[in-house]
Amino acid sequence: MAGDEGSSFSRDSMRFFGTVSASATHDLKNVLAVIQENAGLLEDLCRMAERGRPLESGRLMRLAVELQQQVRRGDRIVSAMNRFAHSVDEEPKALDAAGLLELLAVLSARFLAAKGLQLQTTPPAAPASLPACPFLLIRLLWSCLERAASLGCPAKILELAGESAGEGLAFRIRGFAPPSGAAAVFLSAAETRNLCTALGAALACPSGSGELVIRLPAASPRAITRDPREARDRAGEKT
Amino acid sequence: MTEKVLIVDDDEAFRRILAERMRNRQLEVQTASSAAEALELIEKETFDAVLLDLMMPEMDGIEALKRMLEKRPETQVIFLTGHPSVSRGVEAMKLGALDFIPKPVDVNELTEKIRQARAGRLLFVEKKNREKLKRLLGE
Numbered sequence: 001m002a003g004d005e006g007s008s009f010s011r012d013s014m015r016f017f018g019t020v021s022a023s024a025t026h027d028l029k030n031v032l033a034v035i036q037e038n039a040g041l042l043e044d045l046c047r048m049a050e051r052g053r054p055l056e057s058g059r060l061m062r063l064a065v066e067l068q069q070q071v072r073r074g075d076r077i078v079s080a081m082n083r084f085a086h087s088v089d090e091e092p093k094a095l096d097a098a099g100l101l102e103l104l105a106v107l108s109a110r111f112l113a114a115k116g117l118q119l120q121t122t123p124p125a126a127p128a129s130l131p132a133c134p135f136l137l138i139r140l141l142w143s144c145l146e147r148a149a150s151l152g153c154p155a156k157i158l159e160l161a162g163e164s165a166g167e168g169l170a171f172r173i174r175g176f177a178p179p180s181g182a183a184a185v186f187l188s189a190a191e192t193r194n195l196c197t198a199l200g201a202a203l204a205c206p207s208g209s210g211e212l213v214i215r216l217p218a219a220s221p222r223a224i225t226r227d228p229r230e231a232r233d234r235a236g237e238k239t
Numbered sequence: 240m241t242e243k244v245l246i247v248d249d250d251e252a253f254r255r256i257l258a259e260r261m262r263n264r265q266l267e268v269q270t271a272s273s274a275a276e277a278l279e280l281i282e283k284e285t286f287d288a289v290l291l292d293l294m295m296p297e298m299d300g301i302e303a304l305k306r307m308l309e310k311r312p313e314t315q316v317i318f319l320t321g322h323p324s325v326s327r328g329v330e331a332m333k334l335g336a337l338d339f340i341p342k343p344v345d346v347n348e349l350t351e352k353i354r355q356a357r358a359g360r361l362l363f364v365e366k367k368n369r370e371k372l373k374r375l376l377g378e
Contacts, residue, residue, distance in 0.1 A: 022322075026294065029321030029342055030250050036343030037256040044263045066252065113249070116296045 012191050016139050017088065023110045024081045031074040038067050080106035087134035094131050097162035097169055098123035104141055104160065112158065115149050120175075122161035130169045130216055132199060137216070140195040141171060144203070144212060147186050148176035167218030174211045186212060242357045243267040243285070247277040247303070248292040248319070253342075257290070260346050266353065274303035281311055288337070288356035290349070293320035293327060301331060308335050313363040315356035319344055 101121040182205035271277040293300040328339040
């Protein structure tokens with residue numbers, strides 16, 4: 001890989017990390033805002049009780065439930081952010097497809113909601129995993145979701161399903177309006193092409209299926225590196 | 240007279256609880272989950288203040304502000320955002336927002352802002368009426 005291409009890949013990686021982090025922290029601010037308003041409402045109710053208005057236990061119970069829900073919501077975001085952060089600093093390992101889909105659902109929720117979309121994920125019927133660099137795989141799936149969202153989603157729902165594919169894994173994205181030559185449309189972005197190279201992944205849009213299939217082969221030297229330059233070196237390719 | 244407020248936020252829990260706290264302070268409150276819904280409401284009704292989330296699906300707060308001011312130039316918009324950035328704040332104020340407040344908010348401070356918004360709206364309407372009267376009188 002040429003130096004320019006390598007530094008562009010690093011810049012894209014940094015940009016992606018920034019995008020996801022900013023989105024997650026924004027979501028967390030919203031959670032804190034709701035918790036703050038709940039606490040404020042409790043304070044209001046106490047002050048009103050001091051002035052003689054009776055405290056309703058049912059109302060207090062609903063507030064407690066709301067607080068617990070918001071804490072769970074915040075915990076999901078922080079846990080996802082923590083896993084995402086470790087996707088950069090941990091050595092590549094066997095990735096559980098179901099866990100990856102769950103992580104993507106949390107991380108991309110705000111990004112897709114901003115486009116008026118929801119993501120529905122379907123885990124593989126049986127546990128499926130693959131040794132791969134989690135950061136690159138998250139980036140690849142995100143970039144495909146982003147492109148699919150830009151193509152228009154009539155039902156406002158994007159579906160992302162994972163499945164075993166021989167000894168590898170496959171992910172299917174549905175719910176978007178695929179143009180003709182859809183796979184080429186997805187691969188027109190240099191970032192997506194580089195990520196496919198790094199992971200040894202192949203994209204296809206079988207005609208009439210209305211879906212994008214992302215196939216990852218069984219563990220290959222390519223799949224477990226973070227850097228496409230290293231991936232090509234391992235595969236013995238000339239740059 | 241009671242101040243009338245419109246809360247526009249895509250977060251249902253935030254919208255609902257803030258509305259209840261405002262009602263506890265004797266304000267009249269309506270809510271909208273999107274900018275499009277808010278634009279429909281301000282065409283039908285007059286609000287002393289619109290509390291507007293900056294980042295919302297489909298249409299963000301800045302675009303919503305522009306359209307609100309086109310429809311009703313007297314609209315007093317207070318941005319509430321979990322994503323405070325100086326540049327977005329400056330942009331909002333330049334476009335005519337009354338204030339730009341980061342979440343979580345202090346409701347008492349916000350209530351005071353809404354009272355200021357009402358005064359600002361009434362002043363704007365009065366000024367426009369005076370200008371209209373002057374034109375009618377040929378001054």
